[in-house]
Amino acid sequence: MSDGQADQAIQFKGIEQRKPNFKLGPITLDIPKGFITAIVGPNGSGKSTLFRMVLDLEKPQEGTVHVLDHRIGSGDDAPVKQRIGYLPEESLLHDDKIKAFEKARFNSYWYRNWDVNRYQELLLGLQVNDNLPLGKMSKGMRRKCEFALALAHAPDLLLLDEPSSGLDPLAWKAMIEMLHRYMEHGDRTILMTSHIVEEVKRLADYIVFMAQGRVLGVYEKDELFSSWFTFFISGEGLSAQTASTMPGQCGVESIGGHSFRITTSKALQADQWCVAEGITIISKQALELDEIMSTLLQQDGISKRVHEARGNSR
Secondary structure, three states: OOOOHHHEEEEEEEEEEEEOOEEEEEEEEEEEOOOEEEEEOOOOOOHHHHHHHHOOOOOOOEEEEEEOOEEOOOOOOHHHHOOEEEEOOOOOHHHOOOEHHHHHHHHHHHOOOOOHHHHHHHHHHHOOOOOOEHHHOOHHHHHHHHHHHHHOOOOOEEEEEOOOOOOOHHHHHHHHHHHHHHHOOOOOEEEEEOOOHHHHHHHOOEEEEEEOOEEEEEEEHHHHHHHOEEEEEEOOOOOHHHHOOOOOEEEEEEOOOOEEEEEEOOHHHHHHHHHHHOOEEEEEEEOOHHHHHHHHHHHHHHHHHHHHHHHHHO
16 A cells, blocks of 8 residues: 555554553554455454544544545544545434435435435435335345445445445345446545455455454455465475474464475465475465454464563563
C-alpha cells in the first residue's frame, strides 16, 4: 500500500482506546482508495470499533482518524459523512417501527446524492418489498433492505460490517455482484468485516488480520493465498532442526521417520530451499483463511510469551 495520504481512503494513526475489559491499539493502518479491504479476526478483536471511529460514533483516546482526506472530529464532519455508506452488523432498534420506504425518504433528505432510481433498482435486484415496517421483516429481508439503503447514494466509501449476515445463498450472490458493479466506478472504496471465507476471497483486494485489539498483519489477497502453504517433506537424515530452517516456517510437526509437516508463509522460497537442500516434497497444500488466522494467532501468542519472559528476566 502507498504511504501517500491522497492514496488512502482511511488512515488510523496511532489510535488507542482503553476500556475496563478491552484495549484497542496502538494501531496505525492505511486503507487504500479504490480497493476492497477486509478485516478478519475473532469476535471482540476491535473490528466494529474501528468502523465506529470512522463515523465518529466512538473516539480514540490517543491518535487520529483521517477519512477521505478529512480528520474526523476536527470540525464539521457532515460533508465527509455524506460520502460514506454504512451497513452495521446489528440493525438499529429505533428503526423497527418505521417502514422501509419511510427510512429511504429520510435518507433522501440527508444524502445530497440520494438516487431513488438506484434505490428501486437495488430493491428489485434483491427482491425486497419496502412497504413493510423494518421490525416486521425477516432478518434476511431486513439485511437486504439496509444494504440497498447504504448503497443508494453511491458513496465513495462503503463500510460493511458482516454484510451477508442472514442472507440466503441467492441473495448473497446478488449482493456480491452488486458490490462488484459498485467498484467498477474505479475510485470507490469498501472496508468490510466478514467471517465468511468465500466472501473475503470473492471480494477483498487486501486482508487485515486483527486479534485482541491489535493488527497482526496486512496482506494483498492473491499474494497471501499463494504464499501460505503446508508442505509435507521427507529426506534422508532430515531432522526437525533442519526442517525448522525452511523459509517462512511457522510450525514443524514430525509425521514419522524423516518426514515432516511444515507450515510456511513463503511458499516460493520454501520450494527453492527444498531443491537446494535435496529434500523431497511429498505434497503441499494451500492454507485457507481460517488456517492462516489460526497460525498468526499462535505465532502472536508465542511472541507475547517470549516478550514477557524477556521482561521478567531483566
